[in-house]
Amino acid sequence: MTHHRRGGWYPGRARRPALSPVPGPAGSDTVEVPLPGGLSNAGHVVRRGDTVRRPMRPTSLATHALLRHLEEVGFEGATRFLGVDANGREVDSYIPGDAAIAPLPAWALTDEAMVSVAGLLRAYHDAQATFDPSPYRWPLGAPKRFGHTLISHNDPCPDNVVFRDGRAVALIDFDLASPGSRLWDVACAARLWSPLIDPADVPDPRHGRALQRMCLFLDAYGLPARERADFAEVVLTAYQWCYDLVARQAAEGHASFVPYWFGGGAARANRGMSWLEARRGEIDAAVLSSE
Numbered sequence: 557m558t559h560h561r562r563g564g565w566y567p568g569r570a571r572r573p574a575l576s577p578v579p580g581p582a583g584s585d586t587v588e589v590p591l592p593g594g595l596s597n598a599g600h601v602v603r604r605g606d607t608v609r610r611p612m613r614p615t616s617l618a619t620h621a622l623l624r625h626l627e628e629v630g631f632e633g634a635t636r637f638l639g640v641d642a643n644g645r646e647v648d649s650y651i652p653g654d655a656a657i658a659p660l661p662a663w664a665l666t667d668e669a670m671v672s673v674a675g676l677l678r679a680y681h682d683a684q685a686t687f688d689p690s691p692y693r694w695p696l697g698a699p700k701r702f703g704h705t706l707i708s709h710n711d712p713c714p715d716n717v718v719f720r721d722g723r724a725v726a727l728i729d730f731d732l733a734s735p736g737s738r739l740w741d742v743a744c745a746a747r748l749w750s751p752l753i754d755p756a757d758v759p760d761p762r763h764g765r766a767l768q769r770m771c772l773f774l775d776a777y778g779l780p781a782r783e784r785a786d787f788a789e790v791v792l793t794a795y796q797w798c799y800d801l802v803a804r805q806a807a808e809g810h811a812s813f814v815p816y817w818f819g820g821g822a823a824r825a826n827r828g829m830s831w832l833e834a835r836r837g838e839i840d841a842a843v844l845s846s847e
C-alpha cells in the first residue's frame with residue numbers, strides 16, 4: 557500500500573500544540589525502534605520514547621477526530637492521538653504492555669484474556685456513543701444492512717490489543733474504524749478471538765472450544781438477545797469483508813500481505829470460511845441459548 561505523507565487531505569498542522577518533550581532515559585526520545593505486530597504498515601510503525609509514529613492515510617483526519625473524542629470523554633482504553641510529526645507521521649501515545657502477537661503466548665489464549673477484550677470493546681463502544689462522525693470521510697465501512705449506528709473498530713485482532721498482566725488494557729490501530737455497529741464489531745472480534753476457524757488451525761488450548769468461547773465473548777460483551785439473530789450471517793459477512801481487504805492488497809503486491817496471503821493465509825481463510833459455513837445452524841443456536 558502507498559504510504560501517504562502529509563498531503564492535501566490532511567491539514568498541514570495538527571490542531572494540537574507542538575509535542576511536549578518525551579520523558580525517559582537520555583537519548584530514548586530520538587531513537588526509533590520498529591514495533592512488531594502489524595502487516596499493513598510493517599516496518600513503518602516505530603516507538604520513539606513514549607510515542608508511536610505510524611504512516612497516515614487519506615482517512616486519518618477522521619481517525620484522529622475519533623481518538624480525540626475518546627480522550628475528551630476520558631476513555632483510557634485507546635491510544636491517544638498526540639499530533640503529526642515533522643515527517644507527516646501520526647504520533648500516538650505508546651501503551652506500555654504487550655500486544656498479542658503471533659505465535660500467541662499462553663497468556664493470550666486464556667478465557668480471561670478474551671473476556672477482557674470483550675469488556676474493552678464494550679467500553680470503547682460506550683465511550684464513542686457521543687461522537688459525531690458526520691463531518692469526516694471514513695474508510696469503507698460495514699455493509700449498511702447491519703446498521704451504521706456507531707464507529708466500529710473493525711480490526712480488533714490480537715495484535716491490535718495491548719495487554720498487561722494477561723488483561724486487555726487498550727485498543728490501538730484505528731485505521732479501519734468506520735461506520736458500523738456493535739453487532740459488526742462483536743462479530744469481527746468473536747471470530748478472531750474464539751477463534752471461529754477450522755480447528756485444524758487451532759493447535760493450542762482453545763482447540764475444540766470455539767463455540768463455547770464465542771458465547772463467552774458475547775456474554776462478556778453483553779450483547780442483548782434481540783441482536784443475536786442470524787449471528788453466523790454477520791460473522792461470515794464480516795469474514796468475507798476482511799478476506800476481500802487482505803486479498804486485494806495481496807493481489808496489488810503489498811510487501812507484507814503477499815507472503816502472508818500466498819504463504820498460507822489464503823488457504824487458512826478458505827478453510828475457516830468453509831468450517832463456518834457448515835456450522836451456521838450450530839452457531840445461531842448456540843448464541844441464542846447462551847444469554
Ligand SMILES: Nc1ncnc2c1ncn2[C@@H]1O[C@H](COP(=O)(O)OP(=O)(O)OP(=O)(O)O)[C@@H](O)[C@H]1O
Nearest residue numbers: 591592593594595596597598635650651655715729
Ligand atoms: N500505541 C501503541 N502502543 C503500544 N504499541 C503499539 C502502539 N501502536 C502500535 N503498537 C505496536 O506496533 C504494532 C504494529 O502497529 P499497528 O497495528 O499500528 O500496525 P499496522 O501495520 O497498521 O497493523 P495492521 O496490519 O493490523 O493494520 C502493534 O501490533 C503493536 O505491537
Ligand SMILES: [Mg+2]
Nearest residue numbers: 594715716729
Ligand atoms: Mg495493527
